[in-house]
Amino acid sequence: MANNITRRQVMIGGLAVAAPLAALGAVGCGDDDDSAAAATSGSQDHAAETTAAVEAGPVVAPRAPHTPFPAEAPPRSTTRVHTIEFEVDEHLLEIAPDRTMLAWTFNEPGEPGRIPGPVVRVTEGDRVDFTLRNTGTLQHSMDFHAAKISWSRHYGPVDVGETATFSFTAKIPGVFMYHCGVPPVLLHIGQGQQGTIIVDPADESLLPPAREFVIVQTDLYPGKNGEISDFAQLEAATPELVVFNGYASQYTGKDALKIKKGERVRVFVQNAGPSRWSAFHVIGALFDRVFLEGIYPENLTRGSQTLNLSPSQGAVVEFTVEEEGTYPFVSHDFHDATKGALGLFTTNGEST
Ligand SMILES: [Cu+2]
Structure with missing residues (x-):
């Protein structure tokens, strides 16, 4: 497949030189690749059959404009x-x-x-x-x-x-x-x-009281508009987008996630893949409590800059910010941050 970077015009430039935070969230997509590969292997045959089945059906337009996926975690359960x-x-x-x-x-x-x-x-x-x-x-x-x-x-x-x-x-x-x-x-x-x-x-x-969020990372390989994913890209693990909660850079601008100075923030982080690893990191914060793969005292790690999650793994991270301001969260695999694995926590409702 063609080089996605050159045709997608995805921009996240300037982080190292402290460019405006707004630049972190600027994700756009170019045209699709014209060279969709033919499926040849056994699994690809299955995909090709699946493609044919889907393409035989009607293509339905998006039902509604995008609204941010609720990042706030649901409350603890009260039923058994x-x-x-x-x-x-x-x-x-x-x-x-x-x-x-x-x-x-x-x-x-x-x-x-x-x-x-x-x-x-x-x-x-x-x-x-x-x-x-x-x-x-x-x-x-x-x-x-x-x-x-x-x-x-x-x-x-x-x-x-x-x-x-x-x-x-x-x-x-x-x-x-x-x-x-x-x-x-x-x-x-x-x-x-x-x-x-x-x-x-x-x-x-x-898990003492905290402001709680759920962030799920996913790598996406969309086909041309209305078609299923590009299976060659899936096999090559070269996503067009890598997203938190299903949409590129959605928690930016007015949709930045609101936190408070001094408040404990807990994030349930999941890397749903299917193929990319996740390096969840909050710029300007350190995770002071981390539970990786099981919430038990013996799994508690104190002091972490980045959460390393293989596809499928999940964890709990907690942090507290000590200054008012905006704190981007990214996959610190910046290959993926440039593709949409980026959002903002902010204490003041302003993200720039
Ligand atoms: Cu299925």
């Missing part, structure tokens, strides 16, 4: 049994200014499908009764990383129009991915079928 039902949505979704992709998403009934899927929050020991209604046009499935249940018994493909149910007990507190597992998984996750389940520790003292 959670009935969760997801449907499948296959539709055009805006992922950057003037850029859409034909996304495959999970959504609660009646809610719009977004990337990532709904944030689920339960507490250690809670039971989750899950239902997937395949309201899409292809097979899909669900795989909860928070569950310790059999893949072969519960995570199999669900046919179009069919419903699958399974239950699990969330035994391990942490920040876990969920995703569709239908082959090629690379494509289904890349299309947007991924999200986060937070499992709070039963011991509430481990």
